[in-house]
Amino acid sequence: MIENLGKYFVMLRGVLSRPEKARLFWKSLMNEIEKIGLSSVPIVGVLSVFMGAVIAMQTASNMDSPLLPEYTIGFITRQSTILEFSPTIISLILAGKVGSNIASELGTMRVTEQIDALEIMGVNPLNYLVLPKVIAAVMMFPILITISMALSLWGGWFACVQTGLSDTETYVYGIRAFFGDDGTGDITYALSKTLVFAFLITTVSAFYGYYTKGGALDVGRSSTKAVVQSTIVVLIANLIITQLVLI
Amino acid sequence: MIELKHISKSFSGKQILFDINAKFEAGKVNLIIGQSGHGKSVLTKCIVGLHTPEEGKVLFDGRDFVQMDGTNRKEIRKEIGMLFQGSALFDSMTVEENIMFPLQMFTEMSKEEMQERANFVLERVNMTGSNHLFPSECSGGMQKRVAIARAISLKPKYLFCDEPNSGLDPKTSIVIDNLIKEITYEYNMTTIVVTHDMNSVIEIGDNIIFIYNGQKWWEGTKQDILTTENQEILDFVYASQFMKQLKGKLSSRKD
Numbered sequence: 001m002i003e004n005l006g007k008y009f010v011m012l013r014g015v016l017s018r019p020e021k022a023r024l025f026w027k028s029l030m031n032e033i034e035k036i037g038l039s040s041v042p043i044v045g046v047l048s049v050f051m052g053a054v055i056a057m058q059t060a061s062n063m064d065s066p067l068l069p070e071y072t073i074g075f076i077t078r079q080s081t082i083l084e085f086s087p088t089i090i091s092l093i094l095a096g097k098v099g100s101n102i103a104s105e106l107g108t109m110r111v112t113e114q115i116d117a118l119e120i121m122g123v124n125p126l127n128y129l130v131l132p133k134v135i136a137a138v139m140m141f142p143i144l145i146t147i148s149m150a151l152s153l154w155g156g157w158f159a160c161v162q163t164g165l166s167d168t169e170t171y172v173y174g175i176r177a178f179f180g181d182d183g184t185g186d187i188t189y190a191l192s193k194t195l196v197f198a199f200l201i202t203t204v205s206a207f208y209g210y211y212t213k214g215g216a217l218d219v220g221r222s223s224t225k226a227v228v229q230s231t232i233v234v235l236i237a238n239l240i241i242t243q244l245v246l247i
Numbered sequence: 248m249i250e251l252k253h254i255s256k257s258f259s260g261k262q263i264l265f266d267i268n269a270k271f272e273a274g275k276v277n278l279i280i281g282q283s284g285h286g287k288s289v290l291t292k293c294i295v296g297l298h299t300p301e302e303g304k305v306l307f308d309g310r311d312f313v314q315m316d317g318t319n320r321k322e323i324r325k326e327i328g329m330l331f332q333g334s335a336l337f338d339s340m341t342v343e344e345n346i347m348f349p350l351q352m353f354t355e356m357s358k359e360e361m362q363e364r365a366n367f368v369l370e371r372v373n374m375t376g377s378n379h380l381f382p383s384e385c386s387g388g389m390q391k392r393v394a395i396a397r398a399i400s401l402k403p404k405y406l407f408c409d410e411p412n413s414g415l416d417p418k419t420s421i422v423i424d425n426l427i428k429e430i431t432y433e434y435n436m437t438t439i440v441v442t443h444d445m446n447s448v449i450e451i452g453d454n455i456i457f458i459y460n461g462q463k464w465w466e467g468t469k470q471d472i473l474t475t476e477n478q479e480i481l482d483f484v485y486a487s488q489f490m491k492q493l494k495g496k497l498s499s500r501k502d
Contacts, residue, residue, distance in 0.1 A: 021352055113335040120295050120407075121349050122324030 008207050014126035015134060015203065028132035036098050036133065036202075037140025041147065043097065044090055048148040051089070052155030055080050060165040073166050074174020077156035079186070086148040087190040088238050091197040094141065095230045099205035102133055103226030106209030107219035115210070130206045134199060141198035142191045149190075193241045197234050204230040248272050249294065249405060249437050254303035256286075256293055263289050264300070265462045273404075274435045276428055276451045280443055281458035282483060287441045288409060290458060294439065295327060295407055296320060307405065325353050328398030328436075330408040330427075334390040336382040336397070342369070343378035346397045353401065368396040372426060388419035392426065399430055406431065408440040412447055424450045445484060448472060457483070 019025035059076040106129060109115050118125040153175055160166040166174075208226035212218050249271040256264040263286050271277040281287050292298040294305050296312060305312040307323050315323070336345050346365040350356055356364070369375055372392040382390055391411060398406060408427055412420035428451045431438040440447065448455060449469055457465040457472075459479050467475065472484060485491050 024351055108338075112333055112338075113331045114337055116297055117329065117331060117335040117337075119297060120324060120327055120329045121352065122321040123352055 004207075007211065008203070011126060011130075011207055011210065012203060014124060015130045015206070017124065017127050017131075019127060019131065020123060024128070025132060028128070029136055032132045032136035033140055035101070036136045037144065040094060040097060040140075040144055043093065044144050044148050045151050047090065047093060048086065048151035049155035049158070051085055052077060052081060052152030053159035055085065055152070056156030056159045056171075057163065057165065060160065070166055070170045071174030071177055073160060074156065074171040075177050076174075078153060078175045078179075081149055081152040081156075082186050082190050086145050086152060087194045087197070088234070090145055090148045091141065091194060091201065091234055092231055094144070095197075095201045095205075095234055096227050098137065099201050099226045099230045100223045102202060102205040103209035103212075103223040104219055106130075106206055107212035107222040110210065110212045111215055111219060126206075126210065130203070130210070133206065134202045137198040137202040138195055141194050145191065145194045149187075189241075189245050192245075193238065196237055196241060200233045200237055201230045204233050248306075248308055249439070250304075250306040250309075251290075251294065252304040252306065254290065254293055254300045254305070256289055256298060256300045263461050264293070265460075267303070267458075267463050269456055269463060269466070271437050271439050272454065273437045274432060275438070275453040276431050277437070277439045278448060278452040278455045279439060279441045279458060280448060280452075280455060280483070281464075282443065285458050286461040287443075287458050291407060291409055291439065291441050295329060296324070325401060326404040328401065328403035328406045330391065330394045330398050330406070330411050332410040332413050334382070334387075334394040336390055336393055338382055340381075341378065342374070342380050342382070342385070342393050342396075345382070345393060346400050349397065349401045364400060365396075368400050369393075371399070371430070372396045387414050388416075388422065391415065391419075391423050395423075395426060395430070399434070402434065404436060406436045406438040408438070408442075410442055410444075411440060412442065412444045417446065420444065420446060421450065427451060443483075445487075445490065448484075 056073055056077045059073045063070075063072060106115070109129070115125045115129075118128060157168065157171050157175075160171050161168055205226035208222045208229065209219075212222040251267055251269045254264055254267040255262070267290060279287050279290060289298060293300045294312075296305075300313060303313070307326070310319070310323065312320065312323055336342075337348065340348065343362070343365050346368060347361045350361045350364060354361075365378065366375070369377065372395050374389065374392050374396065377385070377389065377393075380389075382393070385393060406427070411423050411427060415423065424447050427438060427440060430436065440451070442448070452469040452472075455465075455467055455469065455472055456463055457477075457480055459465075465475065465477050465480055472480065475481070485494055
């Protein structure tokens with residue numbers, strides 16, 4: 001494990017260097033933004049709407065006490081969405097989608113000697129292949145998470161109104177309740193940890209893909225390891241960031 | 248010219264290469280032959296810098312590649328073209344993009360100049376008109392030719408070919424062999440071909456090195472290899488039934 005950690009940091013040194021050619025880097029970055037960011041919008045959207053709806057309905061069905069005001073539904077949906085559901089759960093979903101994609105792409109390039117070809121040409125493969133992915137993820141994850149927050153709250157509203165658990169006015173009041181300085185702080189916290197997750201997911205997945213040895217089976221193994229390890233790393237980072245920022 | 252001096256390499260304590268000395272001259276097709284698992288590929292990877300030998304020097308026209316810093320290594324790498332066993336074309340790029348990649352990376356050519364160069368090398372490998380195909384749309388032989396075109400796009404001084412005929416039929420193999428030979432003479436490159444294809448040995452081998460158990464066992468020309476008495480080479484050259492029968496026929500004809 002310590003050896004892997006050392007290798008990971010050596011890899012980061014290769015990744016975080018100045019790109020050889022700005023024009024090629026820009027082209028790769030645009031491709032990655034499309035692959036990592038834009039192509040993830042549908043899955044993030046669908047998940048967010050349904051999860052928001054479920055959170056709102058669960059909250060409503062668990063509100064037994066008459067002392068709890070009805071706007072609690074909107075309030076709890078907002079807090080759950082902004083603090084945990086959107087930044088963490090969506091990041092975990094993206095660890096599966098983006099992480100496996102990165103690991104299998106790099107793993108395949110490794111076993112088919114494409115990475116060796118780059119190295120022999122004098123190109124830094126880590127910088128050329130991994131840096132655009134990291135930057136694209138760091139740029140796009142916060143946007144995806146913001147979309148997720150909005151759609152999740154919309155999903156909660158839709159479920160409440162359609163099932164008669166609450167009306168629009170009360171739900172919207174709940175969403176806006178106590179959203180002063182603390183509320184915007186929650187968003188800053190959520191987006192900050194999203195940036196960390198984006199970096200961890202792409203670099204951990206790239207690590208497992210880049211150092212693949214063997215053949216097609218090993219590419220599959222690397223891809224699985226990348227998803228499992230980046231999920232664990234995200235959960236640990238979430239715990240640490242929560243401890244540092246909120247408590 | 249590429250010169251190897253006392254190259255040794257081991258992995259996890261297991262010695263793979265033992266004190267290898269060799270000279271590969273410019274304008275000649277130099278072959279490294281030997282059985283699988285005897286160190287040919289490791290030796291090639293040591294020469295191109297994918298592995299670092301524990302001992303010895305790799306001299307590219309007198310410049311020691313092993314001891315060099317990253318910046319100087321990069322300069323030499325720009326002078327190297329390599330044809331991989333599996334072609335190693337970038338799947339996400341078209342044939343033209345594959346060829347233009349090193350040009351985009353290391354030259355300040357305009358798009359028109361790069362396209363002109365790509366068309367020229369594609370014509371050179373008889374692949375005119377295939378600019379917009381993806382590697383997955385090309386046959387094995389076509390992929391090899393595109394890989395050669397990419398390797399020579401930057402006009403390299405040194406060309407490495409790792410088993411260029413693997414997976415190809417005998418007729419296509421001859422086309423690839425001849426192409427390697429022609430461009431070596433045309434551009435006066437130092438070409439090193441790793442192979443265990445005897446047809447290639449006879450077809451293009453100007454200078455042949457036989458690697459056996461990680462050691463340089465024998466060196467000579469394609470004429471020498473047919474007359475040598477070295478038992479390990481005889482076992483290698485006449486391993487197939489076809490070659491044994493051929494040898495038998497030639498001997499009886501001689502008698």
